[in-house]
Amino acid sequence: MNFASDNIVGASAPVMQALVQANAGAMPAYGNDELTAGIKRRFAEIFDHEVAVFLVTTGTAANALALSSAVPPWGLCICHEEAHVIDDECGAPEFFMHGAKLKGLPGVGGKLAPAAVSSYLDSLPKAVKQMPPKALSISQVTECGIVYSPAEIAALGAVCRERGLFFHMDGARFANALVSLGCTPAEMTWKQGIDILSFGATKNGCLMAEAIVVFNRDLAEAMDYRAKRAGQIISKGRLIAAQLQGYFDDDHWLANARHANLMARRLAEGLTQLPGVRLAWPTEANEVFPVVPKRVHKALQEAGARYLTWTEISLPQGEQISADEELIRLVLSFATTENEIASFLDLARAGSARQAAE
Structure with a gap:
């Protein structure tokens, strides 16, 4: 009996079957194949929104690259003090943000409260010696196993809009939160103000497949270059897309x-x-x-x-x-x-x- 993580089990049968099927024959490299293009269209359908999608192999890459697009080297990203991005990424977000900082705030159950975020923002001096806040990141599911409701996300999204912050969601367990809430992917993300999402699939049935889903096009412009520099433009990119195809088909991801x-x-x-x-x-x-x-x-x-x-x-x-x-x-x-x-x-x-x- 091993309940240490949902990372300890392998990939699910439909994911492996899709991977084997995509392995046969030749396709264009570096994600320029039709399978990858199809999965990107699938994300737009799932979220009922025009999106830019970047496929990566790890959640660390997804979080670090997503935040690097939202926070300049002189900026500050606010998160919960136990958030995965600040506590478990070995400094990868700060590394890819080229010196920007993460600031962790307290909150019961791993959740951030709008009032706590606003209060912290109000406390910051406006002098150039203080790194200006540029983004807010939340974990869905939180590190304590609880789920932000759409209303809670919307309240934080309102703070972000008022303060000019980009809003990031670390969705390592995105599907688990989604079925718990019984809402749509749109209702849990962009409709509540989320600008960019780290979409997790590895914990829920994939072999190694994650995605950066960008709702705010301002954050997508340089992502291809960021991903390339991070070693995340995979030559056999179709094999990441294939996992997601098996993951999404017949709502397998939701059943898992x-x-x-x-x-x-x-x-x-x-x-x-x-x-x-x-x-x-x-x-x-x-x-x-x-x-x-x-x-x-x-x-x-x-x-x-x-x-x-x-x-x-x-x-x-x-x-x-x-x-x-x-x-x-x-x-x-x-x-x-x-x-x-x-x-x-x-x-x-x-x-x-x-x-x-x-």
Whole structure:
């Protein structure tokens, strides 16, 4: 049982089938093939908007290049203090922004509140010695497993428009958020003010395929050159496009996300029935963040269960993790089975029973 990430499983069968089919024969290189052109048209259909699309191989590349188009070297990008772009990219956004900075703000559950963003912006001196704010970046799903509603995104989008900031969404788990909300891709992005999106697919069934989706054409002009300099203009680019073709066909991407989210809900429901177990944040997508007794945590690890312990930075007000508790993160995927959920819950019950007996 490995719930450390949704990156640990391979690609889904439809994605692999599409990849094998696209592998046969010869096609123009460097993304100049019809398969790539077709996928770019598909993105426009999915988002019901004219878009510029740039296919890349990693989420780090997508985030770093997207932000580099929005923030000049003397600029500032605001994000949550635990956002992936500031906490897990080894400085890639700053590197590709050529010296621009990221500023992390606090917020419960990994979310930024419009008032907090506005307050921070108001606090900045206007002198040339201060890097001027140029962009706001949010994670959808957040690093704490919760989802921004369209109304919350719109409120942040309004702040961006008022302050002249570009608005970026890190959508590493875009599909999981989308099916959780039950809205359309347009309603979760450009209709609420998103200018540029890092569209994730690798965590939800692709082998290695991500996309930068640009709604604001002002940010697209130099992206081809940025991608080339970053080594992201792939010679056999059709093989990235093929993964996305298999991903989108028959709404496979949405089915994968629904399954992962369902597995997360079932795991959360089972865990919260155990004595001493509660959720740090609601389970809104495919991640579960339970607070468990340390004895249960130890029993799970000794039995071979794999997952991460998590930080307490973004806990709700009044929530505290005691010395005999552990906050853990469990990530479910399109490939998670009912048997894996049942086995994990059996181990947790056994650990809880041993604790009670002691």
